[in-house]
């Protein structure tokens with residue numbers, strides 16, 4: 001039993017562990033590890049936290065920040081389609097069509113500290129301080145608020161670390177040590193600046209997000225999973241504990257940070273999505289091509305494209321896009337502003353009904369009146385095509401096991417609602433556990449012939465996101481319920497506002513997680529509502545070409561662009 005609610009000035013501290021899953025946490029706790037996380041679970045309420053569909057960090061962290069589905073906040077992927085073109089651009093916080101919680105809290109006079117939320121560049125002018133996340137092009141960009149904050153951080157802790165800056169090698173098996181070192185550096189750096197900034201200023205709401213738990217699982221899952229097709233006993237004997245070690249280091253950080261807050265503070269440990277293994281990936285555009293939905297240019301180009309592809313891969317490693325652009329021109333294809341971001345240039349649009357873009361199973365219909373060379377009529381032809389695609393996707397089988405590859409295909413309106421559905425894909429493919437897609441700049445989009453069908457094993461990408469993330473919360477206003485069910489990432493923003501005594505915007509999709517909150521507090525504080533928080537995204541929402549290249553390099557290093 002807790003004492004009566006005493007807190008007059010409730011504060012909330014959120015530690016984000018990107019991609020953290022109970023599938024890793026529970027077994028470690030059973031072994032007596034992760035003492036701090038175990039203690040917070042024991043003293044409060046915890047449960048799975050359902051992510052967004054797709055469970056992709058930019059979408060999920062924006063839903064965390066806004067309490068809304070992507071149809072209202074407008075971010076459906078790392079990438080977005082440019083209107084009236086087939087070109088892709090990178091999203092950042094300027095594409096967000098809703099106020100984030102730190103803006104609402106700042107307006108209400110609360111002091112905030114926001115560190116490293118994905119999709120938060122450029123930083124907002126908050127009442128407090130803010131450091132943008134991995135959508136920041138680089139440390140020469142204005143990514144801190146106030147601007148001079150970076151100088152101070154740099155002097156004390158060195159150059160800012162956005163992600164695991166060591167980058168991901170072409171072959172993870174050859175540079176495992178370096179990669180793991182980078183991951184541990186990220187934890188250390190994030191912990192140091194978080195501790196420092198939490199002490200430096202008074203705050204009412206503080207968020208810090210660690211990415212290490214995500215990165216290590218993407219690349220090292222195969223070392224820990226004997227069923228993984230790329231499981232290599234020799235590597236596994238050396239690296240079987242890499243993921244566990246990262247979780248243990250994160251637990252140390254959680255312990256230090258959670259112990260440093262006062263008794264008026266609610267502590268929330270959360271992730272934006274869960275994690276699981278990837279055994280095989282579907283090359284969606286290749287598959288669409290095989291099924292007759294998509295047509296690539298003449299086959300005679302393939303050899304040439306193949307050569308070019310190897311070249312591009314080499315060059316992209318060095319990030320010399322000008323030369324790449326020159327090479328592309330040699331192919332005598334279209335002219336594009338940002339050549340890199342139109343990898344589907346080898347598609348014959350007039351014969352293409354559907355294509356995949358972005359980083360997570362997004363299918364677009366080549367719709368007349370919307371796409372520049374759209375050929376599918378809106379209305380019944382569009383609906384029929386979506387219907388046919390769904391049933392064809394559901395038929396995709398792994399030839400080796402006979403297992404179904406696709407779990408479900410969503411129509412956009414089944415998942416999203418709001419004013420920004422025009423930015424959403426027409427269909428979203430959700431894969432069964434063990435499968436994933438690569439709709440990225442790669443052989444898939446260039447249309448290069450693959451040997452042996454459309455399902456492949458990737459060596460470097462052995463884990464990917466799952467819908468179930470984590471929520472662990474404890475503090476003066478939180479009940480000791482143990483496991484709870486039904487929490488979603490969109491519930492965090494309204495719950496935080498409620499805990500801090502503020503009204504909840506009417507247009508938030510999430511609910512206040514009342515069941516975890518102290519009865520006395522709930523009976524004394526009815527939930528109140530306030531006006532909508534929709535904002536039109538800022539007009540200058542494009543990165544410069546230079547910045548776009550840096551973002552591309554970072555996402556490539558993180559494995560999102562193969």
Ligand SMILES: [Zn+2]
Nearest residue numbers: 018019057272
């Ligand atoms: Zn994530």
